[in-house]
Amino acid sequence: MFGPPGGGKSHLAAAIGLALVENGWRVLFTRTTDLVQKLQVARRELQLESAINKLDKFDLVVLDDIAYVAKDQAETSVLFELISARYERRSILLTANQPFGEWNKVFPDPAMTLAAVDRLVHHSTIFEMNVESYRRRSAMEAKRQRGRPPVYATINDAQQIDAPRQLETQ
Known part of the structure; x- marks a missing residue:
């Protein structure tokens, strides 16, 4: 799943994962950086193959925000x-802010980038989510709702119009 930040990629990935769990599948949802750190520890302890094999118990591994891997x-x-x-x-299932063409920012080695993308696109369905950021939309709406209610900014009825005159005559 590709798209700009705030477009709902993580929420959609979580919903897909939940639907699979509800139907008996085993799913791991994790931030990519968290899983990568655990795999790095396993590599230092010479347990990388074992750690990756343990992930085989999951039918689906959801890697959220792959672009944030250093x-x-x-x-x-x-x-x-x-x-x-x-x-x-x-x-x-991956979520990413950048399309595959920009993954040279994720993988430092061009050959590794090409090999990773090649494996990922084979047999895959790609969702490109070209939507406005939900967080931005929400912030703009909240900004429009700040301040005094509009009823105080406009005159809605004749009673409000006559109120100042009554004060002047008294």
């Missing part, structure tokens, strides 16, 4: 290992 060889290499391990065996 452009660091250690982080992106464990992410690539996960993508490669699940390729054609298990499902991955």
